Amino acid sequence: MCGIVAAVAARNVVPVLVQGLQRLEYRGYDSCGVAVHLGAAGGDASAPGAGLQRARSTARVAELQAQVERDGLSAGTGIAHTRWATHGAPAVHNAHPHFSHGPGAQAGQRPARVALVHNGIIENHEELRAELQAKGYVFESQTDTEVIAHLVDALYDGDLFQAVRAAVARLHGAYAVAVFHKDEPQRVVGARAGSPLVLGVGRAEGGEPAPHYLASDAMALAGVTDQIVYLAEGDVVDLQLGRYWVVGQDGAALTAGQRPVKTVHAHSGAVELGPYRHYMQKEIFEQPRAIADTLEGIEGIAPELFDGQGEHATAAWRVFKDIDQVLILACGTSYYSGCTAKYWLEGIAGMPTQVEVASEYRYRSSVPNPKTLVVTISQSGETADTLAALRHAQSLGMTHTLTICNVATSAMVRECELAYITRAGVEIGVASTKAFTTQLAGLFLLTLALAQAKGRLSAEDEAQHLKAMRHLPVALQAVLALEPQLIQWAEAFAQKDNALFLGRGLHYPIALEGALKLKEISYIHAEAYPAGELKHGPLALVTSAMPVVTVAPNDALLEKLKSNMQEVRARGGVLYVLADADTHIASGEGLNVVRMPEHYGVLSPILHVVPLQLLAYHTALAKGTDVDKPRNLAKSVTVE
Ligand code: G6P
DSSP states (O other): OOEEEEEEOSSOOHHHHHHHHHHHGGGOOSEEEEEEETTTTTOOTTSTTOSEEEEEESSOHHHHHHHHHHHTOOOSEEEEEEEOOSSSOSOGGGSSSEEEOOTTOOTTTSOOOEEEEEEEEETTHHHHHHHHHHTTOOOOSSOSTHHHHHHHHHHOSSOHHHHHHHHHTTOOEEEEEEEEETTEEEEEEEEEEBSOOEEEEOOOOTTOOOOEEEESSGGGGTTTOOEEEEOOTTOEEEEETTEEEEEOTTSOBOOTTTSOOEEOOOOSGGGOOTTOSSHHHHHHHTHHHHHHHHHTTOOSOOGGGGOOOSTTOOOHHHHHTTOOEEEEEEOHHHHHHHHHHHHHHHHTSOOOEEEEEHHHHTTSOOOOOTTEEEEEEESSSOOHHHHHHHHHHHHTTOOOEEEEESOTTSHHHHHSSEEEEOOOOOOOSSSOSHHHHHHHHHHHHHHHHHHHHTTOOOHHHHHHHHHHHHHHHHHHHHHHTTHHHHHHHHHHHTTOSEEEEEEOGGGHHHHHHHHHHHHHHHOOEEEEEEGGGGGGTGGGGOSTTOEEEEEEOSSTTHHHHHHHHHHHHHTTOEEEEEEEGGGOOOOBTTEEEEEESSOOGGGHHHHHHHHHHHHHHHHHHHHTOOSSSOTTOOSOOOOO
């Protein structure tokens, strides 16, 4: 993961770098740092005081900002990084930027020569480390990244661009890097393969040459430039004062047509917290709006809703008539939305559906069927395992691909034939909420479109389903009004070490998602089971110390679920039940009920997940954890 920002400009870029890091903290927040070339403003690398300087911190970017302001760090060339630790603990000496002081020297013995930031994982770092150590390079960190800094130094012969090209040719694994060298004060070189990197093209103003930028995500540059070049696999980019160029994997310089500048409206405004205490809380409460936006303009079900937008874009009707099964690939919360969709796709569209965790699918032998619609689900559209699973499926000849994705400019959208863009808006909280419910809305539409393509959707059913979908924002508002009752539950949960979540059918994946939310932000161990599995193991865990959350809509499985609840009560377990108004389950000894405002049929998972989000949020709040940035996690997982 990790986030990168870099800039070459005629004026001080430190504020832009720090602001960019703040917007990239969703990619990791174990530590952060910034390095600048103090010779950059005048361009004279040999001037007194010229040289490389850095500030690094294991606190948040706000603390780094105070540090750079205290140090008066100011320069026109700089790189910055926010880290999600893979190799080496989150400590200052492992924080990026990493320096190389050349062979036989370490910090304090000789001025730094190379400064580098990296996102990704270098798989052959041990071999490279041994090789560089044999040449006299002294390592100061446990990171895989430091080898790249020394490698660039070892290969440098007066031209940073050539040194970086030669260095990345030696790397196995995934990388996006930004590097500068002490002898070339107004130059930053970037490269990417397997990790995202965009080029931001600035505008020349006031007679100054145009500034140029690199970032892991266009959002980091919101308000700085909206002119974005998406770098492709293997690209190396050279930023100099007032000019830039890109060279592709084969070493050939690329034209503006091959790497076009796109106008990207990144939502800098949407990241304001407003009246909320946390982004997660804000995002939970934004769900009625997010669903309304996602469904806006949909008058009827038609394949065109899923037409492609990327390099392989196709008309959806062509694909839909050609497929006879669905394979869903995703990670985390997005995987659980896929698990929910399986019930819809098989139950309503009659489409055989398999759902698989992307990191499993990509490495196992499977039996490909070219008549499969491969559906990737991803909030970010950049998750490394999901992208790799998509490419794996394509390599097996399954070219019919569709993504349900929240970022229209992402790799996932670019690489799939078809797409449905959810309009959740920027999601900042690491624990996904509005992305999940909007994914469900998109997946339900896909279900209806496939049902229609297979002649299984009557006009009457279509109208009824659409009516129910349009009513979702209002229904969600009523569910959000249950918050005070969930706060009461949360007070009890904050005292517990474990929790069980039960659901059946469509609501089993909702139980899974509820357990995930609780564990990721409150650090309470939580597991979810299909309620019918209770007696096959987890019942052994049930005591009065084990709260058991039960998702109990009034569906065909309610009576069976009630029996499962009795099994818990008989062992002294305390039940927390989300019940529909008409289920006749009432609170009593060891039985706490929150009554859902209305029964919502097949769309009920979209409503039932919301109280579970609120429960997790308020439990975390009661425990005083860092809700938006839970320990060890990151929002966008761009390493496998
Ligand atoms: C991380 C996030 C989760 C998210 C998962 C998949 O683990 O913390 O919230 O569900 O990645 O991310 P994606 O962007 O592909 O949906």
